[in-house]
Amino acid sequence: MNAGAKKQMGIHLPRKWALLLMALPFVIYIIMFCYVPLFGWILAFFDYVPGIPLKDTQFVGLKYFKMAFSQSDDIVRVLKNTMAMYMLGLLFSPIPMIYAIFLNEIRSRKFKRFTQTAVTFPNFISWIIVASIASSFFSTEGQINMLLRIFNSNAGPVNVLGNENIVWIFQALLGVWKSFGWNAIIYMAALTGIDESIYEAARIDGAGRLNCALYITVPGLMPTFLILTLLSISNFLSVGFDQYFVFNNYLVADKIEVLDLYVYRLGIKLNCYSLATAIGIFKSILSITLLFSVNKIVKKVRGEALI
Amino acid sequence: MKAYISKQGIGSVLFDIFNFILQISLILLCLYPFYYLLIYSLSDPSEVSRGIYLLPRGFTLENYTQVLKLPGIFRAVLISTSRTIVGTIFSVVGCMLYAYILTKKELPFRKIIYRMTIITMYVGGGLIPTYIVLKSYGFINSFWVYVIPGAISAFNVVLCKTYIEQLPEVLEESAMIDGAGYFTRFLKIVMPLSKSIAATIALFAAVAQWNSWFDNYLYVFKSELSTLQYILYMYLTQVQNALKQLQESSLASMSNVVLTPESVRVTVTMLVTIPIILVYPFVQKHFVKGIMIGAVKG
Numbered sequence: 001m002n003a004g005a006k007k008q009m010g011i012h013l014p015r016k017w018a019l020l021l022m023a024l025p026f027v028i029y030i031i032m033f034c035y036v037p038l039f040g041w042i043l044a045f046f047d048y049v050p051g052i053p054l055k056d057t058q059f060v061g062l063k064y065f066k067m068a069f070s071q072s073d074d075i076v077r078v079l080k081n082t083m084a085m086y087m088l089g090l091l092f093s094p095i096p097m098i099y100a101i102f103l104n105e106i107r108s109r110k111f112k113r114f115t116q117t118a119v120t121f122p123n124f125i126s127w128i129i130v131a132s133i134a135s136s137f138f139s140t141e142g143q144i145n146m147l148l149r150i151f152n153s154n155a156g157p158v159n160v161l162g163n164e165n166i167v168w169i170f171q172a173l174l175g176v177w178k179s180f181g182w183n184a185i186i187y188m189a190a191l192t193g194i195d196e197s198i199y200e201a202a203r204i205d206g207a208g209r210l211n212c213a214l215y216i217t218v219p220g221l222m223p224t225f226l227i228l229t230l231l232s233i234s235n236f237l238s239v240g241f242d243q244y245f246v247f248n249n250y251l252v253a254d255k256i257e258v259l260d261l262y263v264y265r266l267g268i269k270l271n272c273y274s275l276a277t278a279i280g281i282f283k284s285i286l287s288i289t290l291l292f293s294v295n296k297i298v299k300k301v302r303g304e305a306l307i
Numbered sequence: 308m309k310a311y312i313s314k315q316g317i318g319s320v321l322f323d324i325f326n327f328i329l330q331i332s333l334i335l336l337c338l339y340p341f342y343y344l345l346i347y348s349l350s351d352p353s354e355v356s357r358g359i360y361l362l363p364r365g366f367t368l369e370n371y372t373q374v375l376k377l378p379g380i381f382r383a384v385l386i387s388t389s390r391t392i393v394g395t396i397f398s399v400v401g402c403m404l405y406a407y408i409l410t411k412k413e414l415p416f417r418k419i420i421y422r423m424t425i426i427t428m429y430v431g432g433g434l435i436p437t438y439i440v441l442k443s444y445g446f447i448n449s450f451w452v453y454v455i456p457g458a459i460s461a462f463n464v465v466l467c468k469t470y471i472e473q474l475p476e477v478l479e480e481s482a483m484i485d486g487a488g489y490f491t492r493f494l495k496i497v498m499p500l501s502k503s504i505a506a507t508i509a510l511f512a513a514v515a516q517w518n519s520w521f522d523n524y525l526y527v528f529k530s531e532l533s534t535l536q537y538i539l540y541m542y543l544t545q546v547q548n549a550l551k552q553l554q555e556s557s558l559a560s561m562s563n564v565v566l567t568p569e570s571v572r573v574t575v576t577m578l579v580t581i582p583i584i585l586v587y588p589f590v591q592k593h594f595v596k597g598i599m600i601g602a603v604k605g
Contacts, residue, residue: 016415019408019413019414020416022404023405026401033440034427036432037437038436039436099333102326105322105323105326107323113592115330115333118333121584121587124518126579128536128543129539132539132572133341133344135572136340136573208316208319209319209322210318234429241521246540246543273435276434276435277433280433284429288429288430291429
């Protein structure tokens with residue numbers, strides 16, 4: 001090592017540690033709020049009762065993990081609901097992509113921007129507001145029933161919010177309403193990435209708009225669609241909480257209770273802290289495993305990892 | 308017109324018409340519900356049973372003046388506003404600075420720190436452990452539980468980091484030669500160049516703060532710290548209580564407009580929604596840009 005390099009390192013060293021010092025508060029923050037709660041996983045292995053120190057409680061090993069699966073009626077029902085919501089979400093997941101293609105065909109820039117602003121808006125309101133709106137439109141006294149009464153004055157009110165048979169599809173459609181505009185943004189971004197010269201070449205060859213859309217735009221968006229779908233697999237047990245929490249009522253409770261809601265009910269309402277934590281751990285481990293497996297498969301197929 | 312049709316082809320013109328109608332329907336589908344609630348909240352509650360479609364019936368602002376007088380509402384507006392302002396500042400400054408530090412290759416243990424941050428996107432302690440930890444930090448029944456635990460999210464940090472990484476390095480290098488430290492460079496060079504990503508993060512954080520209610524529901528039991536969303540949730544679920552409270556307050560106000568639980572719920576919903584409506588269109592342009600850069604690069 002020559003003198004110059006030594007000198008350079010000498011200047012470099014304090015700078016480097018100053019940087020680490022700047023990063024330190026953030027690292028401590030992340031440990032405090034993201035990693036310390038992980039130690040709470042230990043609760044799943046004890047007969048924990050709030051108020052009693054952990055050292056005075058009984059170590060029970062995997063009792064609560066076994067219990068989670070032996071209460072099969074509940075867990076099967078809850079997993080069924082969660083899977084149903086995930087599958088419906090998957091079924092509707094091409095909507096934002098299709099919508100982006102249609103929006104892209106609009107010629108007026110101003111109208112395009114206005115439309116995008118309008119349809120993105122519902123993404124920015126809370127599920128409580130959605131529930132309030134839904135109550136204005138779909139409750140027995142709501143707008144929809146009012147309109148139905150105009151056409152058929154004898155018809156009894158339709159109770160959409162309390163109907164067990166349609167709760168899955170209704171919630172899925174609410175989800176689409178709230179987020180399709182927002183989810184379309186990423187496809188709009190991908191659309192700008194498609195090379196304009198491909199379109200020009202196709203047009204010279206006599207391709208119309210339909211052919212351009214089918215054979216250039218759709219294949220151009222497919223990688224984005226596939227990546228998003230693959231990434232969603234690892235989250236298939238986390239279909240959301242707020243939505244089902246605010247739309248929950250005793251008429252639909254059996255069908256709307258997804259895994260996160262069930263964990264909440266066990267932990268907060270029934271005080272089964274250990275059982276709730278055990279199910280939470282199971283969920284985290286499953287989603288991490290899926291994430292890494294999907295990532296590995298993608299890496300093999302595409303040669304480039306997702307994360 | 309004829310020339311236009313023959314040039315475009317009839318199929319293409321029909322498609323344009325269809326697409327236009329489709330877009331208009333989607334706009335209505337997304338905006339009419341809010342418009343309906345707005346005209347409902349501007350109507351006299353005794354007249355709404357006759358049906359409201361396009362215009363308010365018996366236009367009045369009485370719903371708003373009376374709702375703001377309901378116990379706790381005005382204070383909730385203050386709490387929601389302050390958590391939104393404080394929380395947004397924490398998020399933007401925290402995420403940007405942290406992301407900036409992470410872009411520096413000379414940061415010791417950079418890889419470990421970055422990985423450690425990313426993992427938090429996928430693993431969490433869960434409901435009960437988080438509650439116990441926050442309790443041990445003294446965050447229960449405190450305003451700080453609204454703004455600190457969620458301030459720095461790995462997702463936003465990644466978004467900022469990708470953005471900062473694509474800024475030309477030359478600018479920072481010239482400032483470095485002038486002897487500027489990291490902090491000065493961050494404030495004077497990186498921040499001004501990152502306005503669109505900062506606006507994106509600010510919007511995300513502000514909306515999340517304004518919409519948040521579950522932290523209120525779980526961790527804060529003092530009514531003087533209740534947020535507007537939480538109060539709306541209470542009105543949504545406990546109609547009977549609301550009605551009682553209402554009768555008491557309308558007796559006191561001796562107004563000729565008598566509120567119903569429906570009209571209170573709708574008016575509170577509008578109070579919660581209006582600020583988003585006012586702010587969102589102005590930031591929309593920025594975040595579309597910010598997201599696009601993040602998405603294309605990431």
